[in-house]
Amino acid sequence: xxxxxxxxxxxxxxxxxxxxxxxxxxxxxxxxxxxxxxxxxxxxxxxxxxxxxxxxxxxxxxxxxxxxxxxxxxxxxxxxxxxxxxxxxxxxxxxxxxxxxxxxxxxxxxxxxxxxxxxxxxxxxxxxxxxxxxxxxxxxxxxxxxxxxxxxxxxxxxxxxxxxxxxxxxxxxxxxxxxxxxxxxxxxxxxxxxxxxxxxxxxxxxxxxxxxxxxxxxxxxxxxxxxxxxxxxxxxxxxxxxxxxxxxxxxxxxxxxxxxxxxxxxxxxxxxxxxxxxxxxxxxxxxxxxxxxxxxxxxxxxxxxxxxxxxxxxxxxxxxxxxxxxxxxxxxxxxxxxxxxxxxxxxxxxxxxxxxxxxxxxxxxxxx
Amino acid sequence: xxxxxxxxxxxxxxxxxxxxxxxxxxxxxxxxxxxxxxxxxxxxxxxxxxxxxxxxxxxxxxxxxxxxxxxxxxxxxxxxxxxxxxxxxxxxxxxxxxxxxxxxxxxxxxxxxxxxxxxxxxxxxxxxxxxxxxxxxxxxxxxxxxxxxxxxxxxxxxxxxxxxxxxxxxxxxxxxxxxxxxxxxxxxxxxxxxxxxxxxxxxxxxxxxxxxxxxxxxxxxxxxxxxxxxxxxxxxxxxxxxxxxxxxxxxxxxxxxxxxxxxxxxxxxxxxxxxxxxxxxxxxxxxxxxxxxxxxxx
Numbered sequence: 099x100x101x102x103x104x105x106x107x108x109x110x111x112x113x114x115x116x117x118x119x120x121x122x123x124x125x126x127x128x129x130x131x132x133x134x135x136x137x138x139x140x141x142x143x144x145x146x147x148x149x150x151x152x153x154x155x156x157x158x159x160x161x162x163x164x165x166x167x168x169x170x171x172x173x174x175x176x177x178x179x180x181x182x183x184x185x186x187x188x189x190x191x192x193x194x195x196x197x198x199x200x201x202x203x204x205x206x207x208x209x210x211x212x213x214x215x216x217x218x219x220x221x222x223x224x225x226x227x228x229x230x231x232x233x234x235x236x237x238x239x240x241x242x243x244x245x246x247x248x249x250x251x252x253x254x255x256x257x258x259x260x261x262x263x264x265x266x267x268x269x270x271x272x273x274x275x276x277x278x279x280x281x282x283x284x285x286x287x288x289x290x291x292x293x294x295x296x297x298x299x300x301x302x303x304x305x306x307x308x309x310x311x312x313x314x315x316x317x318x319x320x321x322x323x324x325x326x327x328x329x330x331x332x333x334x335x336x337x338x339x340x341x342x343x344x345x346x347x348x349x350x351x352x353x354x355x356x357x358x359x360x361x362x363x364x365x366x367x368x369x370x371x372x373x374x375x376x377x378x379x380x381x382x383x384x385x386x387x388x389x390x391x392x393x394x395x396x397x398x399x400x401x402x403x404x405x406x407x408x409x410x411x412x413x414x415x416x417x418x419x420x421x422x423x424x425x426x427x428x429x430x431x432x433x434x435x436x437x438x439x440x441x442x443x444x445x446x447x448x449x450x451x452x453x454x455x456x457x458x459x460x461x462x463x464x465x466x
Numbered sequence: 467x468x469x470x471x472x473x474x475x476x477x478x479x480x481x482x483x484x485x486x487x488x489x490x491x492x493x494x495x496x497x498x499x500x501x502x503x504x505x506x507x508x509x510x511x512x513x514x515x516x517x518x519x520x521x522x523x524x525x526x527x528x529x530x531x532x533x534x535x536x537x538x539x540x541x542x543x544x545x546x547x548x549x550x551x552x553x554x555x556x557x558x559x560x561x562x563x564x565x566x567x568x569x570x571x572x573x574x575x576x577x578x579x580x581x582x583x584x585x586x587x588x589x590x591x592x593x594x595x596x597x598x599x600x601x602x603x604x605x606x607x608x609x610x611x612x613x614x615x616x617x618x619x620x621x622x623x624x625x626x627x628x629x630x631x632x633x634x635x636x637x638x639x640x641x642x643x644x645x646x647x648x649x650x651x652x653x654x655x656x657x658x659x660x661x662x663x664x665x666x667x668x669x670x671x672x673x674x675x676x677x678x679x680x681x682x683x684x685x686x687x688x689x690x691x692x693x694x695x696x697x698x699x700x701x702x703x704x705x706x707x708x709x710x711x712x713x714x715x716x717x718x719x720x721x722x723x724x725x726x727x728x729x730x731x732x733x734x735x736x737x738x739x740x741x742x743x744x745x746x747x748x749x750x751x752x753x754x755x756x757x758x759x760x761x762x763x764x
Binding site: 182186194197198210211255 | 656658659661662663664665666667668669670672676677680681
């Protein structure tokens with residue numbers, strides 16, 4: 099797409115969702131979603147099936163009418179605008195290539211609707227085929243292409259008319275793992291090349307973490323948390339987010355006090371400190387969360403320089419998984435936890451039933 | 467001695483039987499259709515052949531019946547009327563049927579209801595439906611009474627026993643044969659294609675023209691062929707509601723049979739059969755129609 103993609107139109111659109119609601123037969127598939135998507139960013143809507151992420155995307159595209167709320171693109175409300183007037187690129191999960199048209203005609207389809215002359219169309223189609231690394235495939239029919247190639251054609255078709263916003267609905271869902279990982283990197287590159295806004299829907303947290311500038315985690319029709327991949331992984335504000343993105347341990351605790359933005363809580367008779375943006379009252383019952391790979395056995399040769407939490411546990415299960423060992427632990431109050439330790443011949447393997455002391459950084463403990 | 471070196475007779479027979487058994491398995495599908503095949507051969511194909519033969523050997527071996535076709539003005543006129551009626555009826559069915567097929571496919575809760583309405587005529591005999599049209603289109607029928615009541619005409623107009631009446635009644639009877647194949651083709655269009663077209667900037671009309679219509683052509687072709695070939699052989703309806711002079715090929719055949727003119731009746735039947743087969747054969751080579759045959763095979 100090169101220079102023609104750069105001339106101003108390459109800038110991405112900003113999208114604002116305001117209290118968006120979509121009801122199907124009285125069920126709120128989308129239940130009050132508000133989200134500001136910045137110009138040129140790669141935002142992923144991440145959530146389990148039924149969380150409302152696809153419904154949200156379909157409303158932005160214009161295929162579904164919101165029951166309530168507003169969608170604006172670059173500050174202009176588009177709710178009343180039919181999809182064919184919104185000028186948004188869209189990649190479908192099943193690619194949705196027209197089976198009766200060749201690759202060339204498929205990619206040229208949006209240009210034809212816009213009344214571009216034939217020569218101009220041919221030039222842009224060739225450019226788009228280059229962009230997705232499929233030069234020379236123009237005369238084939240979609241059924242003559244592999245899944246990954248069809249995916250690329252779908253992407254080429256969605257960007258050939260230089261939309262300022264590209265929507266993608268689980269575009270890699272039907273592909274095998276290896277291909278998916280390659281295409282994830284290609285999507286990133288494409289995003290960087292085009293400089294337009296991407297809204298990407300997936301249920302695959304790894305995919306979301308790899309590709310996105312920001313992720314909006316959706317659950318039950320609501321946005322649970324919006325933030326950068328690091329934000330979501332290191333500082334989940336919500337128990338659902340902590341559990342959905344990566345693996346998490348949850349410790350029930352009772353608040354005993356505050357020190358700046360660190361909460362002091364009692365858990366299984368031990369004092370645990372945790373990061374906490376809010377101001378919980380003393381005596382509140384709360385849940386603390388921490389990642390399994392950030393726990394350590396306190397007696398292992400590992401020098402912590404940051405403030406640590408400590409807890410006595412019993413090993414209930416030990417699994418060697420190649421690059422790491424995975425232990426199931428149980429605290430005195432019955433709370434079970436997972437600890438992942440990088441495997442090393444120098445580290446002693448723990449036995450089932452063994453008592454141990456574990457420690458982990460206060461910064462890796464979050465009140466949710 | 468020799469008895470010992472020779473393979474046992476049992477082994478020989480098994481060795482010979484095994485390939486036969488394998489073949490037997492492979493031919494199970496054929497065996498399953500065999501009863502119907504025999505039934506059709508004996509009770510349908512043979513009589514048809516015998517009838518076709520009569521066009522050549524009644525009363526003696528001769529081509530004179532076929533030669534007579536070329537001089538028979540009535541035949542030429544009848545053939546033209548039959549062809550013309552079939553084309554008009556097929557076009558009428560297509561124009562009226564396509565939107566219904568779209569409605570049927572798009573309707574969600576109403577779909578079973580629409581389907582019943584489409585199929586309802588199937589459960590009534592052609593004879594009854596033709597009588598019904600006689601009542602409706604007659605001099606004092608519902609249509610004339612209605613037009614008079616609306617003030618559009620002063621006195622009853624002649625509809626019954628005109629080519630128009632034949633066309634109206636035949637369209638009514640043949641519509642399901644047009645609607646169902648089209649609806650079937652439309653139903654197989656992935657709904658995300660229509661969304662994709664819309665998202666890519668195609669207005670509903672452009673989407674229809676560039677996506678829905680081309681993808682439903684297999685159904686259109688199948689429905690058109692079916693309707694046309696069926697229309698060619700229509701007898702009861704044109705005989706009952708059509709004009710006295712607008713006779714179709716099948717009416718002419720019946721007339722010849724009445725006059726015990728078996729040889730010529732058989733010749734006309736051969737022409738009708740050949741026309742239908744020629745159309746089917748020619749249509750296979752039309753773009754989109756070949757696919758219709760393929761999809762119906764799937």
